[in-house]
Each structure stands twice: as structure tokens, then as C-alpha cells.
Amino acid sequence: MGMMPRLAIVTGNLVRGGTTTFLLNLGGELVRRGVPFLVVSLEKENHLANDFIERAIPVITLDESKLLFEDQIKIALRHLAKFEPDVVVGAHHAISCEPLRYLPSSVKRVVMLQTDDDAHIYDFISDYVAAGVVDTIVGVSETICRKIAQRTSTSGVPVVEITHGVPVASWPYPPRDDSRPLRILYHGRLDQPQKRVRLFPIIFQHLVQSGIPFEWTIAGEGPEREYLQMSMRGGRENQLIRFVDAVIYRDVPGLLKGQDITLLASAYEGLPLSLLEAMGHYLVPVVSNLPSGIGQVVDRSNGILVTPENTEGYAEGIIQLHYDRVRLASMSQRAHQCIREKFSIEKMTDRWMDLLDNHRAISVWTEPKRLHPPLRQRGAWRFHPIIRPVRRWIKQRLSKR
Numbered sequence: 001m002g003m004m005p006r007l008a009i010v011t012g013n014l015v016r017g018g019t020t021t022f023l024l025n026l027g028g029e030l031v032r033r034g035v036p037f038l039v040v041s042l043e044k045e046n047h048l049a050n051d052f053i054e055r056a057i058p059v060i061t062l063d064e065s066k067l068l069f070e071d072q073i074k075i076a077l078r079h080l081a082k083f084e085p086d087v088v089v090g091a092h093h094a095i096s097c098e099p100l101r102y103l104p105s106s107v108k109r110v111v112m113l114q115t116d117d118d119a120h121i122y123d124f125i126s127d128y129v130a131a132g133v134v135d136t137i138v139g140v141s142e143t144i145c146r147k148i149a150q151r152t153s154t155s156g157v158p159v160v161e162i163t164h165g166v167p168v169a170s171w172p173y174p175p176r177d178d179s180r181p182l183r184i185l186y187h188g189r190l191d192q193p194q195k196r197v198r199l200f201p202i203i204f205q206h207l208v209q210s211g212i213p214f215e216w217t218i219a220g221e222g223p224e225r226e227y228l229q230m231s232m233r234g235g236r237e238n239q240l241i242r243f244v245d246a247v248i249y250r251d252v253p254g255l256l257k258g259q260d261i262t263l264l265a266s267a268y269e270g271l272p273l274s275l276l277e278a279m280g281h282y283l284v285p286v287v288s289n290l291p292s293g294i295g296q297v298v299d300r301s302n303g304i305l306v307t308p309e310n311t312e313g314y315a316e317g318i319i320q321l322h323y324d325r326v327r328l329a330s331m332s333q334r335a336h337q338c339i340r341e342k343f344s345i346e347k348m349t350d351r352w353m354d355l356l357d358n359h360r361a362i363s364v365w366t367e368p369k370r371l372h373p374p375l376r377q378r379g380a381w382r383f384h385p386i387i388r389p390v391r392r393w394i395k396q397r398l399s400k401r
Contacts, residue, residue, distance in 0.1 A: 005356040006036040008085035009112075010076060012093035013043040014061065016221075016246055017189065018114055018273045019092050020048055022164060024249060028055035029349040035356075038083045042072050042095055051249045066399045068392055070371045070383065073098050081365035087356055089138070094124040098374055100133045104363030110355070112138040113148065114164070114270040116292040122147055127375040129155045136355065138162050140271045141293025160355060163293065164271050165348025167253065168280040168340045173333050176260070178325040181213035181238055184318060185259040185283065187247070187274050190222030196265045197224045199311055201231035203265070204241065206315030212322045213238035219255060221246045256281035260328065261321060263287070265306075265314055269294060279303075280339035284331040286317040297343065302334040 007030065014020045023039055030037040037057065044063040046052065052059050060079045062072050076099050080088060087108040090097035092115070100109040111134050115121050128134050129152045137152065137159045139145035145161045152159070192198050200218070207214055218228065218241070225243070232241045247255050262278035264287040269275075271293030275285055285298050289305035298305055304317035321328045373380035382391065 004033075004035045005086040005359050006038075006084060007087050007089070007352075007356060008038040008040060008080055008083055009089040009091050010040045010042070010080075010096045010099050011091040012041070012095045014039075014041045014046040014048065014059070016047040018164075018270075020046075021249065021273050022114065023091070024048055024051055024055065024057070025165060025167070025345045026349060026352060027052070027057035029345050030352075031056050033349070033353075035353075036083075036085075038079070038085065040076050040079055040099075042076060048249050054250075066396065068388065068395055069095075069374065070388065071392070073102070073371055074367070077102055077367065081367070084361070084365065086359045086361040090128075092121075094128075094376075095374070097124070097128045097133070100128065101131065101372070102368045103133075104361060104365060106363045107361040108135050108359050109133055110136045110138055112140075112162075113144055114140040116141065116144050116147070116268050116270050116290070122151055124376065126151050129157050131375065136160060138355070140164055141296060143292045143295075144270055162351045162355065163296070163343060163348065164273055164276055165343055165345040166273060166276040166280050166339065168344050169253070169257075169282060169336065173282060173329075173336070174258075176325070176329065181215050181240075182318065182322045183258060183260045184214055184216040184263055185219065185256070185261065185278065186217070186263050187219045187252075187255065187278065188264070188272075190218070190220050190224045190228065192224055194266055194268060195222075196267050196308075197222075197228060199265045199314070200228055202311055203263075203315045203318075204232045204235070206312060207318060208235050208239055210315070210319050211236075212319055214318070214322070215240045215242065217242045217244060217255075217259070219244045219247055252277060253281060256283060259283050260332070261286055261318060263314065263318070264294075265308075265311075266290065267308060268292065271296070276339055276343050279335035280343070282332045282336045284321060284328055284335055286314055286321075297338060302331050302338055 027037050039059045041061045044061050046061055089110040089112050090100050091112050097111055134157055137148050139148055140163055145159050149159045190197050262283040262285050266288050269290055269292050285303035288308045306313035373383040
């Protein structure tokens with residue numbers, strides 16, 4: 001067996017969310033397989049730090065409060081040079097792609113996208129492709145890959161689909177007591193533009209008016225939490241709402257165990273990890289029917305797809321499953337089977353290993369003589385070397401307050 005390729009992934013941050021969970025899942029399996037792996041985050045905070053430590057995943061974090069943008073990139077490049085990767089991935093954010101501009105030519109440069117968001121995500125990809133610093137683009141769903149390919153059709157840069165992978169429940173289908181209240185779970189950020197959580201009070205009122213018994217757990221943090229807590233009141237004795245704080249990653253299986261339905265009313269998504277995790281633990285999805293990765297996972301056999309404009313459809317789907325527990329049980333088992341066969345961590349890692357394909361970088365790493373302003377950056381004059389000492393002094397002064 002030959003030497004394993006060395007993979008480094010640069011991310012804008014390690015806040016709680018899909019990108020960080022992906023890095024944890026992929027990194028843990030790569031480390032288990034003996035593949036040299038490094039995560040470089042351009043911000044200091046790491047919400048899942050203990051989970052990375054438990055999996056022996058090496059992580060470098062930079063303190064953005066004390067460093068100029070140029071210094072962040074320069075220090076990131078030094079860590080990459082020390083690690084000597086064969087492949088470097090810029091994950092999801094434009095800033096994560098900036099180090100790709102300065103890598104040795106034999107290092108394979110990859111950009112990864114995992115959200116189907118035209119307004120914020122797709123535009124920056126074309127800039128880096130046009131700059132000639134991208135060798136491969138990875139998307140986590142068919143829709144994302146198709147939209148990227150349309151924007152970069154003349155570049156010759158290949159677009160590869162690598163879907164996410166998640167832990168899957170190892171236990172058999174648990175018997176359910178059909179007489180107990182239906183258990184509904186939302187697990188994710190409590191924000192409006194993407195997750196549309198302001199629909200929850202409307203869904204809640206429909207469920208209350210239907211008279212069905214239910215226990216709805218909302219697990220997560222975000223700017224809409226206080227609004228939801230104020231708005232979702234007035235259920236009957238057997239209609240309960242429970243708010244819990246964001247759950248640390250190792251406790252997610254415990255949160256999922258015993259739940260019946262996972263609810264996702266998003267306006268846009270890529271391939272949500274929370275959805276895959278829930279289905280892998282026997283939860284039946286009631287989710288937005290979006291033209292993205294959701295349709296690759298959820299169909300009529302394992303979940304209920306709701307047209308986003310049909311805001312009453314989410315409650316209607318839940319009510320249908322309450323009255324048809326046989327259908328609920330069948331969907332539950334099919335949801336688990338789908339994730340086990342197609343979206344496990346092992347399957348995802350196999351696909352990444354195919355992309356790495358024993359690529360070897362043969363280069364001498366040298367520090368760039370000059371760092372350029374970020375692509376599409378307004379006020380590029382601020383990044384001139386003459387201005388830099390002044391900006392650095394101001395940054396350091398502000399960081400001490």
C-alpha cells in the first residue's frame with residue numbers, strides 16, 4: 001500500500017453548523033483510516049473543539065480579532081507549508097478560497113459548496129475559477145453541481161458531486177407506542193431568511209386546532225428564539241412545546257432517539273446534515289420540497305415533501321402521520337435504510353478518497369512576496385503595503401479594548 005495523500009481543508013470559521021459538522025465527520029474517518037488531515041480555520045472560535053480533540057483531528061485556528069486579513073492568509077499558508085498537503089480544499093466561503101491563490105502549482109486546489117443560495121454562494125466561485133486557482137469544484141448535491149457547471153461551463157474545471165455522510169443508528173427499528181403523542185423535532189439554527197422558523201407558530205396553531213396530541217422539541221439557538229418562545233403558547237394539556245439549547249455533537253443521537261418526525265421548512269438548502277442525521281436515526285422528514293439535495297434523499301416512500309408556498313402543508317403532513325401510524329413506521333424504516341446505504345460517513349469518505357486519487361504534490365513551498373486584496377474587494381487601496389502598518393496598529397488597539 002502506497003503513502004496516503006495529505007489533505008488540508010481551509011474554512012472561514014468553526015461555528016456550530018453544517019460545515020463544521022462535515023469537517024468533524026470526514027476528519028474523524030480520515031484519521032481512522034490513517035490519512036494525514038488538517039483543518040485550518042481563519043477564525044478563533046471552535047464550537048466543537050472537544051469533538052475534534054476526541055477524534056484526534058488536528059485543527060489550527062487564527063484569531064481574527066487581532067489579525068489583518070493579509071496576516072490571516074499568511075499564517076494559514078505557513079501552517080499549510082509545514083503540513084505539506086497534496087490537496088487543499090477551500091470550504092464554502094470566499095475567504096476560505098483565498099489561500100488557493102498562493103499554493104504551489106502541483107498542489108490540487110478544490111472548492112467545496114454545500115448551500116444552494118444564489119445570492120451569496122455561486123458568484124464568488126466564478127471569480128476564483130477565472131483567476132485560474134481552482135482545479136476541481138465539489139458540490140454536495142446534483143442541483144448545486146448543475147448550477148456551478150452552468151456558471152463555469154467554459155472553464156474546463158471539473159465539477160464533482162460528493163454528498164454528505166453522517167453517523168447512522170446501529171440499533172434495529174425501535175417499537176413505538178402508537179397511543180402516545182407524536183414527537184416532533186426541529187434541530188438547527190433559529191433564523192428566518194433560510195430556515196423560515198417564523199412559520200413555526202403558524203404550524204403550531206394548525207396542530208393545536210387539529211386536536212392531535214404532540215410533543216414538539218425545538219433545539220437550537222438564533223435570533224428568532226425569543227420570538228418563537230413568545231408566539232408558541234396556548235396548546236392543550238397533551239400538546240407540548242419544549243425549547244432546548246443547542247446540543248453538543250456527541251449528544252445528538254440522544255436528542256434524536258425516540259423522536260418520530262423531523263421538521264424543516266427552509267427556503268433554501270444544500271443537503272442538510274441535520275436532515276440526514278435525523279433520517280439515519282429513524283425520524284420521518286416533513287420538509288420543504290426544494291430543488292436541491294433534499295429531493296435526492298426524501299421521496300414519498302420515506303417522507304413528506306411540502307411545497308414551500310403551501311405553509312399549511314407542514315401541519316397537514318404531521319397530522320396525516322399521526323392518524324396513519326402504520327405509514328409512519330414504514331417511512332421511518334425506509335428513511336434509515338436510505339441513509340445507511342447512501343449517506344453514511346464511510347460512503348462519503350470513500351467518495352473523497354476517489355477525488356484524492358493518490359495525488360502527489362511535488363513542490364517547494366515558498367512564502368508569497370506579496371499578498372493581493374481579496375477578489376471582488378471594494379476599496380482595494382486599503383490593502384496596499386504602505387497602509388498595512390496603520391491598519392495593523394488600529395487592529396491591535398481595538399483588540400485590547
